[in-house]
Amino acid sequence: MRFARLGRPGDEIPVLLDGDRAFDLRPLVAELRSAAFGGTVGGAELASADLDGAFLAAGGLAAAREARAAGRLTEIDAAGLRVGAPIARPSAVYCIGMNYAAHAAESGAEPPAEPVVFMKAPNTIVGPDDAIAIPAGSTKTDWEVELGLVIGTRTDTLDDPARAREHVAGYVVANDLSERDWQLGRVGGQWTLGKSAPGFCPLGPWLVPGDAFDADDARLRSWVNGEPRQDSRTSDLIFGIDRIVWELSRFLVLEPGDLVLTGTPEGVALSGRFPYLAPGDVVELEIDGLGRQRQEVIG
Structure with a gap:
């Protein structure tokens, strides 16, 4: 499994790639973020969900694998989408x-x-x-x-x-x-x-x-x-x-x-x-x- 970000610059969607299939990670990223801060998942959390340091620190890669194995991720049509950098906003x-x-x-x-x-x-x-x-x-x-x-x-x-x-x-x-x-x-x-x-x-x-x-x-x-x-x-x-x-x-x-x-x-x-x-x-x-x-x- 691989991890990527697809879409226009500044508006990329975090995805898990399994073979030729792409799965939307935004709900999972928002869920991990909300769990870390004791909140609930809302529209703002989904909009800002990304493959960033907070996601990695929360064990996001392993959580994504588990979610894929459990069938909890939604597949998206990635055809024609620009490939962005696979990580967002490093501090250095x-x-x-x-x-x-x-x-x-x-x-x-x-x-x-x-x-x-x-x-x-x-x-x-x-x-x-x-x-x-x-x-x-x-x-x-x-x-x-x-x-x-x-x-x-x-x-x-x-x-x-x-x-x-x-x-x-x-x-x-x-x-x-x-x-x-x-x-x-x-x-x-x-x-x-x-x-x-x-x-x-x-x-x-x-x-x-x-x-x-x-x-x-x-x-x-x-x-x-x-x-x-x-x-x-x-x-x-x-x-x-x-x-x-x-x-x-x-x-x-x-x-x-x-x-x-x-x-x-x-x-x-x-x-x-x-x-x-x-x-x-x-x-x-x-x-x-x-x-x-x-x-x-x-x-």
């Missing part, structure tokens, strides 16, 4: 830089001794097939296929990396788009500026629960205009999932619904082997088991 997007040795080398850097952490603005998140708009003044917009993990429970000062998976709700495909001149060419290096232009984090198409996906050895690939660019496996991560979550928890608090991008492999335009993105290009990304993205580049 944390990113790990240079986490594949070959990508560090093509960036002109040595593999880091500890995770390199930066942030993207949460409002960069868009749907997996939404267009990429090259920002005004950009000359070096770059693609990056990445495994993203979504935090399910509040995570603060873990005492053991082995406990990290307890706090991961599931996994997603992400495109960590970058403007390299803004990121690396400005005084001191401005990673957040280079990563946070509008639409610079296409996400999805689905959220797959952590117990249904092997995050430690998944193949991830990217193409531009049908030509292969990146092809690697998460087994080549310098710092794996457990280490990343544990390290982050030592310095900051991860909230339910937060997104963590784990790094990109070699094969980006920064390498000098490929041109940067231009209007008319088509970017495609895929992680086996997590689905595929397709974005048209516009000016």
Whole structure:
């Protein structure tokens, strides 16, 4: 089973996907929210029901599975509906830089001794097939296929990396788009500026629960205009999932619904082997088991 959000931007419907069938999660989300606050389910609760941190923290993924098995979910016709990002309103997007040795080398850097952490603005998140708009003044917009993990429970000062998976709700495909001149060419290096232009984090198409996906050895690939660019496996991560979550928890608090991008492999335009993105290009990304993205580049 997979989880998604379908519909127009800002008006997505949270759904459970079972094969080719989509089931409306709004009543269940509203029910969990009302139970948490001791209220009743009303129109306002249904209207605001979404796949967000509160839903994840309330055990929403497991509750949705149980509701589907019990026949309590209503099927909807998803044909023609836009696919949105599979999570809504994360409080933060944390990113790990240079986490594949070959990508560090093509960036002109040595593999880091500890995770390199930066942030993207949460409002960069868009749907997996939404267009990429090259920002005004950009000359070096770059693609990056990445495994993203979504935090399910509040995570603060873990005492053991082995406990990290307890706090991961599931996994997603992400495109960590970058403007390299803004990121690396400005005084001191401005990673957040280079990563946070509008639409610079296409996400999805689905959220797959952590117990249904092997995050430690998944193949991830990217193409531009049908030509292969990146092809690697998460087994080549310098710092794996457990280490990343544990390290982050030592310095900051991860909230339910937060997104963590784990790094990109070699094969980006920064390498000098490929041109940067231009209007008319088509970017495609895929992680086996997590689905595929397709974005048209516009000016």
